[in-house]
Amino acid sequence: MADRDGLIWFDGELVDWRDAKVHVLTHTLHYGMGVFEGVRAYNTDRGTAIFRLQDHTKRLCRSAKILGMPMPYTEEQLSAAQIQVVRENKLESAYIRPVVFYGSEAMGLHAHDLTSHVAIAAWTWGSYLGEENITRGIRVKTSSFSRHHVNSAMTKAKANGPYFNSMLAVTEANKAGYDEALMLDCNGFVSEGSGENLFIVRDGVLYTPDLTSALDGITRRTIMTYADEMGIECREKSITRDEVYIADEAFLTGTAAEVTPMRELDDRTIGEGKRGPITEALQSRYFDQVSGRRDDHADWLTFV
Ligand code: PMP
Numbered sequence: 001m002a003d004r005d006g007l008i009w010f011d012g013e014l015v016d017w018r019d020a021k022v023h024v025l026t027h028t029l030h031y032g033m034g035v036f037e038g039v040r041a042y043n044t045d046r047g048t049a050i051f052r053l054q055d056h057t058k059r060l061c062r063s064a065k066i067l068g069m070p071m072p073y074t075e076e077q078l079s080a081a082q083i084q085v086v087r088e089n090k091l092e093s094a095y096i097r098p099v100v101f102y103g104s105e106a107m108g109l110h111a112h113d114l115t116s117h118v119a120i121a122a123w124t125w126g127s128y129l130g131e132e133n134i135t136r137g138i139r140v141k142t143s144s145f146s147r148h149h150v151n152s153a154m155t156k157a158k159a160n161g162p163y164f165n166s167m168l169a170v171t172e173a174n175k176a177g178y179d180e181a182l183m184l185d186c187n188g189f190v191s192e193g194s195g196e197n198l199f200i201v202r203d204g205v206l207y208t209p210d211l212t213s214a215l216d217g218i219t220r221r222t223i224m225t226y227a228d229e230m231g232i233e234c235r236e237k238s239i240t241r242d243e244v245y246i247a248d249e250a251f252l253t254g255t256a257a258e259v260t261p262m263r264e265l266d267d268r269t270i271g272e273g274k275r276g277p278i279t280e281a282l283q284s285r286y287f288d289q290v291s292g293r294r295d296d297h298a299d300w301l302t303f304v
Contacts, residue, residue, distance in 0.1 A: 001123075006089050009081045009120040012073075014088055020119060027114055028101035032161020035063035038255045039096040041086050041122070041304060044292025048092055049301040051255075051290045053079050055218050057098075063157035064100055070116045071100065078118070079302070085122045086304045095125035095256065101160070128195075128256035129179055134283070137263030137275050138179035138252075140193070142241050143169035147183040147191040147213045155213050166194035180252065182241070182265060185213035190239040192217075196252035196260070199223060200244055201271075201278045206234040207243075219253035219286070222300075226285050232278060241265070249276030251283070258290075259283035 008020040028034035037060045041050040057079045064071045073081070078098065086094050102114040129138055145168045148155060153162035169181035173194075182198065185191040191213045192198055197220040199208045206227050208220065227234040244250055248271045250262040259282060261275040275283070288294045292301060 004123075006121075006123070007085065009085050009118075011117055011119075012081075014084070017121075020121070022101075022117075023104040025104040025107055026101060027103065027105075027107065027111060028160060030107065031109065032159070032164070033067060033069070034099060034101035034160035035060060035067060035069065035158055036097065036099040036160055037063075037158060039082060039098070040255050040290070041091065041094040041096060042290045042292070043092040044301070046292055046303065048086060048094075048304040049290075049292060050082060050086065050096065050304065052218050052222070052300050053082060053302040054299075055221075056255075057082070059158060059216070059218070060098055060100065063159060064116070066154045066157040067159055069100060069102070071118075072116055073118060078120075081118075081120050082122075083302065083304050085120050089122055091122055091124060093124060094122040096120065096122040099160070125256070127258065127260075128254070129252075129260045133179065133260055134258070135261075135275055137261035137273075139177075139264040140180045140182050140252075140262050140266075141173045141176055141178040142266050143172060143181040143183050143194075145169045145172065145181075145183065147185045149186045150213055155211070156216060158215060170194040180262075182244070184241065188240075190241055190244060193252045193254070193257070196254035196257045198239075198244075198262075199251050199253065200239065200247035201249035201276060202243075202247050204232070204278070206232050206278065207239060208234065208236055209239050210236045217253060217255075219255055219258070222286065222289070223253055223259070223282055225297075226282055230281065230285075232282075244270065247271065249279045251275075251279045259286045 006017040007014040173181035197217040
């Protein structure tokens with residue numbers, strides 16, 4: 001990743017990709033106290049557009065607030081910087097990664113007067129869980145690692161450190177031959193994927209775990225808005241893993257993963273073992289939206 005052409009926005013300036021470096025004593029590298037976002041820009045008929053940019057920027061700032069990290073830029077400046085990165089790198093479609101981290105001013109858990117630094121990179125990134133899985137669906141395994149307890153890692157923050165938990169889970173699942181991990185919370189209820197929210201469909205009703213231990217996903221919110229518009233009832237509730245086994249359909253949502261059907265959990269076939277009709281309807285609405293083929297929710301697209 002580090003050795004490529006391009007420009008990265010770093011503390012207010014565009015720097016050459018290869019020069020966007022930090023010191024080994026960067027505080028966040030040691031303790032994981034930092035926040036980040038994952039945002040996508042899509043190629044539309046009217047040019048490149050970033051999907052729900054303001055919502056992502058707002059979540060970034062809220063994540064910093066939860067961790068008590070000073071944020072040196074306003075939401076407007078951060079949104080403008082993300083647009084600038086996509087534009088200056090001449091990207092037609094992109095994954096955008098803003099990250100806020102503490103610098104190398106001091107070390108130790110008692111360190112104070114640390115300075116927040118902000119970097120924003122963007123690059124072209126295809127389907128996160130595989131192009132073919134957008135239609136075929138993925139095979140998922142319940143993780144042996146629990147999602148963080150709400151009172152240990154702050155689950156409303158998209159914070160760097162807690163992602164080692166996601167990596168443990170997804171690595172375990174991949175090594176066992178599955179595409180993704182399903183994470184349970186500390187009480188044993190379904191929380192989310194390693195980097196996605198979960199929905200299931202049963203008897204025409206959509207269910208998704210409440211947000212106690214899961215990230216408040218922007219794609220999740222988008223899907224809930226669509227369900228409402230399409231007259232599909234959507235309920236937030238505690239979900240057990242066996243409810244997923246007997247669901248008619250299941251899918252994961254995320255900026256990177258978009259809307260990816262699940263065809264199996266723990267070697268049990270979900271529904272017909274392929275993308276179900278409600279999943280397909282919501283998924284195609286999502287892809288139509290992000291690629292500018294729908295006129296409603298015009299404020300969700302920020303043209304670069
Ligand atoms: N949960 C986790 C743990 C994630 O990392 C992500 C990706 N940001 C999501 C859910 C989905 O969030 P969003 O739809 O905002 O990308």
